[in-house]
Amino acid sequence: MGELLVADKSIVVPGEEVAAGMDFLPTEGVYRDGDKLVASRLGLLAVDGRLVKLIPLSGKYLPKRGDVIIGKVTDVTISGWRTDINSAYTAMLSMKDATSEFIARGADLTRYFTFGDYLVTKIVNVTSQNLVDLTMKGPGLRKLSEGRIIAVAPNKVPRIIGKQGSMVSMIKDATGCRIIVGQNGIVWLQGDPDQELVAVSALRKIENESHISGLTDRIKVFLDGEVKRLHLAPSMNAGNDGGSEGGRSEFSEREFQQ
Amino acid sequence: MNELLKANILKWFGKGKRYDGRGLDEFRAVVIEQGVTKNAEGSARVKVGDTEVIAGVKLSVEKPYPDTPKDGNLLVNVELLPLSSPDFEAGPPGEEAIEVARVVDRGLRESKAIDIRKLCVQEGEKVWAVSIDICTINAAGNLLDASALAAVAALKNARFPEYDGKTVDYKSMTDKKLPIARFPVSVTVTKIGDSIFVDPTVEEEKVVDSRLTVAITDGGRICAMQKGGNSPLSIDEIGRMIDLAVAKAAELSKQL
Numbered sequence: 486m487g488e489l490l491v492a493d494k495s496i497v498v499p500g501e502e503v504a505a506g507m508d509f510l511p512t513e514g515v516y517r518d519g520d521k522l523v524a525s526r527l528g529l530l531a532v533d534g535r536l537v538k539l540i541p542l543s544g545k546y547l548p549k550r551g552d553v554i555i556g557k558v559t560d561v562t563i564s565g566w567r568t569d570i571n572s573a574y575t576a577m578l579s580m581k582d583a584t585s586e587f588i589a590r591g592a593d594l595t596r597y598f599t600f601g602d603y604l605v606t607k608i609v610n611v612t613s614q615n616l617v618d619l620t621m622k623g624p625g626l627r628k629l630s631e632g633r634i635i636a637v638a639p640n641k642v643p644r645i646i647g648k649q650g651s652m653v654s655m656i657k658d659a660t661g662c663r664i665i666v667g668q669n670g671i672v673w674l675q676g677d678p679d680q681e682l683v684a685v686s687a688l689r690k691i692e693n694e695s696h697i698s699g700l701t702d703r704i705k706v707f708l709d710g711e712v713k714r715l716h717l718a719p720s721m722n723a724g725n726d727g728g729s730e731g732g733r734s735e736f737s738e739r740e741f742q743q
Numbered sequence: 744m745n746e747l748l749k750a751n752i753l754k755w756f757g758k759g760k761r762y763d764g765r766g767l768d769e770f771r772a773v774v775i776e777q778g779v780t781k782n783a784e785g786s787a788r789v790k791v792g793d794t795e796v797i798a799g800v801k802l803s804v805e806k807p808y809p810d811t812p813k814d815g816n817l818l819v820n821v822e823l824l825p826l827s828s829p830d831f832e833a834g835p836p837g838e839e840a841i842e843v844a845r846v847v848d849r850g851l852r853e854s855k856a857i858d859i860r861k862l863c864v865q866e867g868e869k870v871w872a873v874s875i876d877i878c879t880i881n882a883a884g885n886l887l888d889a890s891a892l893a894a895v896a897a898l899k900n901a902r903f904p905e906y907d908g909k910t911v912d913y914k915s916m917t918d919k920k921l922p923i924a925r926f927p928v929s930v931t932v933t934k935i936g937d938s939i940f941v942d943p944t945v946e947e948e949k950v951v952d953s954r955l956t957v958a959i960t961d962g963g964r965i966c967a968m969q970k971g972g973n974s975p976l977s978i979d980e981i982g983r984m985i986d987l988a989v990a991k992a993a994e995l996s997k998q999l
Contacts, residue, residue: 601745633751633762678760686764 493532497524497539504537514539546572546639546669548617550608553626555634555667556619558602561594568604568619571636571669576617578606583621603629603673605665625665632663632675635685637692639670644695645688652691652701659708660684683711749935749950756938761947763792767940768987773998775892777900783876784916785901789893791942793883795827798875798893800901800921804864804911805872815862816872819848821879821890828882828945846929846969847877847891850958854927854966857898861922864906873898873921884944887956888995891929895999898923925960926999927967928992932957932984934976939984941991955984959992 487506497503503515504522511517514526515537524530528541548554548570556568556576565579580588584597598604605626606619620626637645645666646653657664662676662684672688674681687708694700752762759766771792780786783799805816821844823831836844851857862871875897877890903919905912933943933954943951953972959965965985970976976984 631747631751678755678758682760682764 489532489537491530493530495530496528496542497530498527499525503530508535509537510535512536512538514541541640543638544640546570548572548574548576548608548611548615549668550611552608552668554606554608554619554669555629555665555671555673556604556606556669557671558598558600558604561599566594566598566604568606570617571639571667571671572617574615574617576606576608576619578604578619578621582609582619585622598628603634603671605629605667605673629665629673632673633681635672635674635688637666637670637672637688639668641692641695642666642668642670644700645672645691647701652704655701655705656684656687656708659712660687679715683708683715686711745950748946752947752950753936753938756935756940761940761944763944765942767938768991770942770991770994773892773995775896775998777896782913783897783901784904784913785897785899785921787893787896787900788880789889789896791885791889791892792944793881794885794889795880795883796877796886796889796893797880798877798890798897800897801874801876802901802903802911802921803872803874804869804906807863807867807870811859812867813863813870814859815857815870817848817852817857817859818872818874819844819851819877819894820874821847821877823879823882823886827879831879831882842969842971843886843890844877846887846956846958846967847875847894849967849969850891850927850929851875851894851898852967854925854958854960854964856895856923856925856927856960858922858924871903873901882945884948885931885942887931888929888942891927891958892995892999895926895928899926899999926996927958927960928995928999929956929958930988930991930995931955932988934972934974934980934984939980939987941987955981955988957985957988957992959989961996963989963993965989 487508489504490502491497501524502521503524507520509522511522514528515522516525522537524539526539526541527543528539531538531540554570556570558566559569560567565577568576570576606621607623607626608617609620610618653664653666660680660683662674662681665673674684687704690707774790776788779788780799784802785800788797821840823840825831825833864870875894877893898921901921902916905915905917931954932939932941934952935950951972952974953976956969957965958967
């Protein structure tokens with residue numbers, strides 16, 4: 486009969502044995518060694534029935550299939566683009582996943598994306614060797630052409646997005662900024678400088694205080710105070726302005742639900 | 744993306760704002776801490792926002808250079824440690840490290856910050872050599888000004904070790920300070936597009952058009968300048984940059 490060796494929701498360190506016996510199954514951040522389950526990262530243990538999961542407290546981004554991320558083009562190859570995805574691994578965007586346009590043999594690929602471009606992409610596959618494949622085909626996946634990029638801790642991304650995207654929607658509504666949060670901790674913002682600064686400080690506040698309860702309320706108070714200070718009229722349909730981009734806001738909602 | 748970054752930064756500059764919320768003529772918070780290392784004769788840690796550098800001063804007795812038999816020696820070395828930025832690599836100092844070292848060196852030398860005549864022990868034979876080593880702990884922009892500030896703060900902190908005419912005893916320190924005559928401060932005024940500003944961040948340094956480092960002693964006297972970046976500067980621009988540098992130098996000097 487298996488048993489847990491540490492309590493649920495406790496902090497574990499890499500190498501710590503978290504469960505014994507074959508009844509528990511290792512998932513993210515936990516691996517099996519003989520008949521023991523061992524933590525591979527620093528984080529909080531989360532036990533769901535027989536599944537043992539680890540919510541990391543620190544560390545780089547680990548690519549996962551289906552994640553929408555923001556990557557930076559670092560190389561243009563014969564068959565596609567290599568991107569830096571703020572991870573230990575780089576990701577490949579192949580020509581056929583990049584555009585539905587016909588690209589002639591030997592065409593200059595920098596016409597589409599070039600060095601230093603930031604792309605909103607989705608991970609289609611991660612192999613056992615951690616080769617990451619990306620796609621640009623999907624709602625909202627595109628090259629970013631203006632705005633500002635900041636980096637946040639990847640393991641705080643779920644808190645920044647919030648339940649059903651509630652947290653980031655709140656920031657968007659309060660500041661009127663357009664925001665895309667990549668699962669890899671790269672965040673794109675675009676808006677009026679003063680409002681963008683409020684959005685950035687809200688993101689930093691979430692990053693720093695995500696472990697303290699009542700986060701949503703505190704961020705709400707913070708945003709209200711800052712917005713009042715700026716004498717801004719908060720637009721309640723942030724991101725929805727500009728009818729030419731009808732599909733975009735819809736995409737945001739979907740993206741943040743991840 | 745650098746063009747886009749530049750365009751976006753310029754858009755912000757147009758509204759008088761920067762990515763971290765500062766105005767164009769504002770420095771980040773400057774913190775100077777003296778006496779941070781045990782083994783150096785003088786040391787200082789300077790933080791400018793997230794940028795952090797440590798400077799150490801070592802004193803030794805050496806033979807003077809043949810052309811200046813009565814003068815002490817001054818040597819400035821800058822290490823851009825790989826831990827301080829993803830862009831820095833281990834190995835021999837590169838162009839950037841050498842430039843920072845030379846700009847700091849020139850600021851101290853040309854301002855005659857140290858009264859080098861007083862470093863003479865025996866003419867043509869023995870003089871005190873002052874070596875300043877600067878290490879970057881975190882490079883978050885504006886290493887030039889932070890390094891120059893750290894160098895001066897470390898000099899100010901330095902005490903002579905015991906010297907009996909033959910050997911220097913680093914174990915026992917005297918109370919005697921270095922003969923410092925002036926306290927030069929460097930201010931780098933940076934230009935992107937048509938905007939001039941001080942204390943650039945990493946993002947701003949990526950898209951700099953040109954920069955002018957001005958070393959200024961107390962009382963607003965200019966003693967050294969270094970121009971960097973690829974774009975030319977007009978005489979009018981240089982004038983405005985110097986005015987800004989002098990104003991900022993007065994603020995920084997108060998912190999020393």
